[in-house]
Amino acid sequence: MGTEFLNLKEPEEVKNILNSLVIDNAAEKVELTKSFGRILAENIYSTMDLPPFDRVAMDGYAVRAENIFGASEDEPKALEMIDVVRAGDNPLKSVENDTCIEVGTGAPAPPLADAVVMVEFTERSGNEILIYQGVAPGENIVKKGSDLKKDILILKKATILTPDKIGVLSAMGIKEVLVYFKPKVGIISTGNEIVAPGREINPGEIYDVNSQTVAATILACGCLPTGVLIVKDDFQSLKNAINSLMDSDIIITSGGTSAGAGDVLRAVVEDMGEILVHGIAIKPGKPTLIGRIDNKTIIGLPGYPVAALLILETFVVPFLRRNLGLAFEEDGYDTIQIEISRRFHTSRGRTHNLLVKVKNGFAIPILKDSGAITALAEADGYIEIPKNTEIIEKGTLVDVKLFRQRFTLF
Amino acid sequence: MGTEFLNLKEPEEVKNILNSLVIDNAAEKVELTKSFGRILAENIYSTMDLPPFDRVAMDGYAVRAENIFGASEDEPKALEMIDVVRAGDNPLKSVENDTCIEVGTGAPAPPLADAVVMVEFTERSGNEILIYQGVAPGENIVKKGSDLKKDILILKKATILTPDKIGVLSAMGIKEVLVYFKPKVGIISTGNEIVAPGREINPGEIYDVNSQTVAATILACGCLPTGVLIVKDDFQSLKNAINSLMDSDIIITSGGTSAGAGDVLRAVVEDMGEILVHGIAIKPGKPTLIGRIDNKTIIGLPGYPVAALLILETFVVPFLRRNLGLAFEEDGYDTIQIEISRRFHTSRGRTHNLLVKVKNGFAIPILKDSGAITALAEADGYIEIPKNTEIIEKGTLVDVKLFRQRFTLF
Numbered sequence: 001m002g003t004e005f006l007n008l009k010e011p012e013e014v015k016n017i018l019n020s021l022v023i024d025n026a027a028e029k030v031e032l033t034k035s036f037g038r039i040l041a042e043n044i045y046s047t048m049d050l051p052p053f054d055r056v057a058m059d060g061y062a063v064r065a066e067n068i069f070g071a072s073e074d075e076p077k078a079l080e081m082i083d084v085v086r087a088g089d090n091p092l093k094s095v096e097n098d099t100c101i102e103v104g105t106g107a108p109a110p111p112l113a114d115a116v117v118m119v120e121f122t123e124r125s126g127n128e129i130l131i132y133q134g135v136a137p138g139e140n141i142v143k144k145g146s147d148l149k150k151d152i153l154i155l156k157k158a159t160i161l162t163p164d165k166i167g168v169l170s171a172m173g174i175k176e177v178l179v180y181f182k183p184k185v186g187i188i189s190t191g192n193e194i195v196a197p198g199r200e201i202n203p204g205e206i207y208d209v210n211s212q213t214v215a216a217t218i219l220a221c222g223c224l225p226t227g228v229l230i231v232k233d234d235f236q237s238l239k240n241a242i243n244s245l246m247d248s249d250i251i252i253t254s255g256g257t258s259a260g261a262g263d264v265l266r267a268v269v270e271d272m273g274e275i276l277v278h279g280i281a282i283k284p285g286k287p288t289l290i291g292r293i294d295n296k297t298i299i300g301l302p303g304y305p306v307a308a309l310l311i312l313e314t315f316v317v318p319f320l321r322r323n324l325g326l327a328f329e330e331d332g333y334d335t336i337q338i339e340i341s342r343r344f345h346t347s348r349g350r351t352h353n354l355l356v357k358v359k360n361g362f363a364i365p366i367l368k369d370s371g372a373i374t375a376l377a378e379a380d381g382y383i384e385i386p387k388n389t390e391i392i393e394k395g396t397l398v399d400v401k402l403f404r405q406r407f408t409l410f
Numbered sequence: 411m412g413t414e415f416l417n418l419k420e421p422e423e424v425k426n427i428l429n430s431l432v433i434d435n436a437a438e439k440v441e442l443t444k445s446f447g448r449i450l451a452e453n454i455y456s457t458m459d460l461p462p463f464d465r466v467a468m469d470g471y472a473v474r475a476e477n478i479f480g481a482s483e484d485e486p487k488a489l490e491m492i493d494v495v496r497a498g499d500n501p502l503k504s505v506e507n508d509t510c511i512e513v514g515t516g517a518p519a520p521p522l523a524d525a526v527v528m529v530e531f532t533e534r535s536g537n538e539i540l541i542y543q544g545v546a547p548g549e550n551i552v553k554k555g556s557d558l559k560k561d562i563l564i565l566k567k568a569t570i571l572t573p574d575k576i577g578v579l580s581a582m583g584i585k586e587v588l589v590y591f592k593p594k595v596g597i598i599s600t601g602n603e604i605v606a607p608g609r610e611i612n613p614g615e616i617y618d619v620n621s622q623t624v625a626a627t628i629l630a631c632g633c634l635p636t637g638v639l640i641v642k643d644d645f646q647s648l649k650n651a652i653n654s655l656m657d658s659d660i661i662i663t664s665g666g667t668s669a670g671a672g673d674v675l676r677a678v679v680e681d682m683g684e685i686l687v688h689g690i691a692i693k694p695g696k697p698t699l700i701g702r703i704d705n706k707t708i709i710g711l712p713g714y715p716v717a718a719l720l721i722l723e724t725f726v727v728p729f730l731r732r733n734l735g736l737a738f739e740e741d742g743y744d745t746i747q748i749e750i751s752r753r754f755h756t757s758r759g760r761t762h763n764l765l766v767k768v769k770n771g772f773a774i775p776i777l778k779d780s781g782a783i784t785a786l787a788e789a790d791g792y793i794e795i796p797k798n799t800e801i802i803e804k805g806t807l808v809d810v811k812l813f814r815q816r817f818t819l820f
Contacts, residue, residue: 032607033638036626050783052616057781087643088602090613106603106713108614147782154787163626164786164813167715170622171783175608192498193516197442198585203500204518206462212580216446216573228443233497303516305577371467372557373460373581376574377564403574 038179049145062113116140180325186245190256210254255303284370306370448589459555464519472523526550590735596655600666620664665713694780716780
């Protein structure tokens, strides 16, 4: 009896397999007020000119510029004020020669007015307005459509609806947008020793970690956890659990993937569907399994929390985000390039994802084993060490992919 | 009549005033499964040793190391297998001399066993196990408490509950945590010309932008929008709206802050409470107002969407996040340092926040006025130009504070 994996695959090959499994995500209409963080499933074209009318940019008087050419402190021009137009008003009177109309910022420019004199350069006496400074035609009026013309592509499909983008849609009066559905993800933790938090543990039992980190990560990347189950490490229990989550698009399990006696996931997936990956040439996370059951993707993470979270971050999150309808470039981590704090020996032959803490400008390797919970509490990110590297010398510049940044806002 | 502000304040002074208004946020217990993205309101100490028992790290046989010293391929040692212990089992038998117990990864080490021989180095024949390699005492057993001892500070107050941190709490069996309340924020857009999306607009009217960008930003930084109102730009309408939102912790308005005829917010806040800031020496965003009504903070953003969003980002978001219970260092933007694409003249005397697009490795200034909606759609972030700078030469390295990163995940 030995550690057997069907066929250890390189990380790149696994990523390609996952990419081939991305679902063609359906879309739904949501109200703009509920669209924050969703992904556009349509191209958005402007539905109107912006501004929708010639808009006054300053409080003052709408004039015909030619009427006040040459006005100055010494030789002001007098105009008759014939109306007042505030923001929101529909101007009815035109600015005839030698008249003016009082206007507020945001008001539509009255007909025949071609400029606005700022209130600071005027003096009022009854309906007579003295103008102390001339204006050029067009001054302090923003032309209709100068910001945006109708029927222009303004937001592309696959854009994340951030506050600024929502503002643009709102400016068009758009009340509903088509966004991709959130992929539904079912979560299973397997293991005879695993107990849900809040319950008593007996000797030999431990509290569940993975279903909580998986569920939170799924929320963090915009997907929808559909159910969280903790099941015993036997064929029928796991099969029943998977069956009960088949309304999900994706099922993520943890534990039960090691080769040998505990390898129930492999047996269940072989029984219910097909196995695509069993074993990745990576450390930690070798015993990862990927399969298909009824056109749904099932991902079996290792049981050790650090290994589970690293596989989740490096393989599963990019896959989930592509299922959201996001373009590939949105997968990226925030990366910082800093020096490693000490010499580090790595295990050759497998890509090694090394957890690090960032402190005082250095990447400090966390040398705990992948069962260590505290490693999770301490890590700021990880560095990816290629499989043919043996030693990283102290002071080498390394790219740290930061966890924290992914989850700073929510 | 001229543009009057009570007293134009420098940005740093305004930030200090806002800091003095941070509320002493109350806390609530939430279930761990609902804690993602919340802010810890308590220090968390470990409630148990981790692992909670001496844990087997490999599938194999639990032995007394001294019994198999010197075992080799040529001279294997034979041990009698007296029991099987799997993960989740409570071992009842001890490993007496010259016996062994079959164990699975994650199982508790049976009493008197001090090491585990990996299954790869053994051969089984009935209950006789041949051991082909010796082990050092302690090998393949993770000692109780070696990852974490009971009563150690593991997570500090003000920590954001990210998936990894939730995993740590789960490992302790913690089911509920104390987190800060989400500050409640009421939102008002003022302006006679402002119409909610989805309704018809008449000549002279425009669609509301600010309440949507403000509401989404409030969600994005972990606060709770309590209500969104669009009101006319008159004293009584605005006062009624503010009164109806007094169950909020903070009220954010936009529009109605310009000095002059349209300055209703100032009048309402003077009537209902006190004004702390009216005018900031910054561009865009000068007509910002900050006041207090019944111990609630009211922030009046400018009406122009770009100005409103920039004041929101630079002053209000850090303020909101401190109200969440976050430490100051969590305010930060992701910043990249790149070259500016062209020579840029700035207006002296005021700090200038310039929107930029990031393309081909350059920061490209967006030269639209702060009424331009399209500027919002194009901007990736902004650069802060100090008030005494007149010209930034093409190719100067500038720090771009990125908007996008704040909202990548949700």
